[in-house]
Amino acid sequence: MSPDTVTTIGGTLVQHGRLSDRIYVMHLSPADLPEILDDLDALSQKEGYSKIFAKVPASALPLFISRGYVVEARVPGFFRGREDGYFAAKFFDAERRRESGDVAAVLAAVREKAGDAHPAALPPGWTCAPAxxxxxxxxxxxxxxxFATYPFPIGDPGYLRETMAGDYRYFLVRTEDGRLAAASSAEIYREDENVEMTDFAVHPDFRGKSLSGFLLLRMEEEMRAAGMKTAFTIARALSYPINAVFARAGYAWGGTLVNNTNICGGFESMNVWSRPLER
Incomplete structure (x- = not known):
């Protein structure tokens, strides 16, 4: 199945498609309110999608709630470090809204690691650099x-080059002989002054070396220097390793997006974690 499409409705950036059976409002243009809500409903009905989820500023949240949305997660200071942001969802299928995994158990386990980040160091001769x-x-x-499946076509070199030319910054860890051991990306939202820490991948041969934690710290340094106010991630809710990376780094859990994303071969719920970058 082909990856979902990224497009605009008015000035609002959205992703939608069959792969994740949803509409994702990636960046809401306030000038499009309230008409955009009708447009989203119409697109969902036309395509038969079972979920819409949107990043919504606190000032616009009551309008979304009045139209049948529910809050799944909250990020303090999400917009320019001043206004809270919410991940609001509208479900069109009762089954889509039903959580099937034990997310609470994963959260309980990773919270024992909260703030327990140890200074990570790469093995001798290894490097970490922007891609x-x-x-x-x-x-x-x-x-x-x-990744067997992923909501964006990150297995396509052309897509990666295209995003590199925009507001994505990829970071790579290579071994002493040049093998690519791990990678991640920072997706920058300049207008909102926030950044999504995402696309973490560690080659199976090199797991257990805290490479994701190292990459996260490196990206935080770069994004702080770039003036971003808030960092967040949308992490696979049942994956202990990636949730532990963010808990250890001092990120706060903001909520769970239920049955949100087709990733690694099936639908999974996603945890939202965030932290302010300003010292």
Whole structure:
């Protein structure tokens, strides 16, 4: 099945498609309110999607609630470090709204690690650096190996090069002999002054070396220098390792997006974690 499509409705950036059977409002243009809500409903009904979820500023939340949305997660200071943001969802299928995994058990386990980040160090001779266009083939191969399905076409070198030219910054860890061991990306929302820490992948040969934690710290340094106010992630809710990375780094859990994303071969719920980057 092909990846979902990213497009605009008015000035609002959305992703939608069959793969994740949903509409994702990635960036809401306030100028599109309230008409955008009718447009989203119409698109959902036309395509038969079972969920809409949207990143919504606190000032617009009552309008979404009045139209049948529920709050799944909250991020303090999400917009320019001043206004809270909410992940609001509207379900069109009761089964989609039913959580099937034990997310609470994962959260309880990772909270025991909260704030327990140890200074990570790479093995001798290894490097960590921002990716360049020449790295796209290696990066796509790593993502293709780690993720059976993914909501964005990160297994396509062309897509990676296209996003590198925009507001994505990929970071790579390579071994002393140049093998790509791990990668991640920072998806920058300049207008909102926030950044999504995402696309973490560690090659199976190199797991257990805290490479995701190292990448996260490196990205935080870069994004703080770039003026971003808030960092967040949308992490697989039943994956202990990635949730532990963010808990250890001092991120706060903001909520769970139920049956939200087709990733690693099936639908999964996703945890929202965030932290302010300003010191």
């Amino acid at each position: 360049a266009e020449d790295d796209a083939d290696d990066l796509a191969a790593l993502y293709g190996e780690v």
